[in-house]
Amino acid sequence: MTKRWxxxxxxxxxxxxxxxxxxxxxxxxxxxxxRVAWTAEAINKKAGNIAQTATPINKATDAVxxxxxxxxxxxxxxxxxxxxxxxxxxxxxxxxxxxxxxxxINGSATTVDGTAKNINGDAASILATARSIDRGVKQIVTNxxxxxxxxxxxxGDSANILTQAELAHRLAACIDGGLPGPGSPADxxxx
Numbered sequence: 693m694t695k696r697w698x699x700x701x702x703x704x705x706x707x708x709x710x711x712x713x714x715x716x717x718x719x720x721x722x723x724x725x726x727r728v729a730w731t732a733e734a735i736n737k738k739a740g741n742i743a744q745t746a747t748p749i750n751k752a753t754d755a756v757x758x759x760x761x762x763x764x765x766x767x768x769x770x771x772x773x774x775x776x777x778x779x780x781x782x783x784x785x786x787x788x789x790x791x792x793x794x795x796x797i798n799g800s801a802t803t804v805d806g807t808a809k810n811i812n813g814d815a816a817s818i819l820a821t822a823r824s825i826d827r828g829v830k831q832i833v834t835n836x837x838x839x840x841x842x843x844x845x846x847x848g849d850s851a852n853i854l855t856q857a858e859l860a861h862r863l864a865a866c867i868d869g870g871l872p873g874p875g876s877p878a879d880x881x882x883x
Contacts, residue, residue: 707850714843718836725832732825739822742815746808763794 865881 707853711843711847711850714846718839718843721832721836721839725829725836728825728832729829732822732829735818735822735825739815739818742811742818746811746815763791 862881862883869882
């Protein structure tokens with residue numbers, strides 16, 4: 693009795709399953725790359741908005757920080773106004789009010805300046821993160837390109853294996869049909 697050697701359906705199914713699984717993996721990786729790229733682009737836009745918002749705040753705080761000079765000028769006016777006895781009390785009261793407001797504004801300006809610096813620091817951190825994500829996306833794309841090349845090579849190899857298996861099956865059928873023996877029916881695969 694002759695033993696036949698040709699691939700069974702389960703072996704072909706396993707090869708097909710491997711190819712399908714590889715293609716599904718490539719598609720899923722592509723979807724993930726697009727999602728990461730979209731998120732990185734959104735972070736870049738937010739970082740740009742924060743940087744634009746922080747620039748005018750920094751300029752505004754420069755003007756507020758000049759309040760010390762204003763305070764010095766107010767003191768000089770107070771000294772000049774001393775000879776004006778009748779109006780002096782009112783001028784002093786107004787000068788103290790201006791001085792109090794200046795100190796309050798100066799304190800607020802310091803807070804605003806600190807906030808602006810924090811926003812700038814956060815923007816720089818977000819920008820660094822966005823750049824890191826961008827580098828990661830580029831690496832994923834490179835890896836996907838390599839995976840696609842491997843998948844294409846596997847597909848070519850599996851097609852060659854299938855062709856060789858069909859040839860081996862045909863040759864085995866011919867050999868089996870050519871063997872002497874009682875009741876050996878001709879195999880239709882031998883062409």
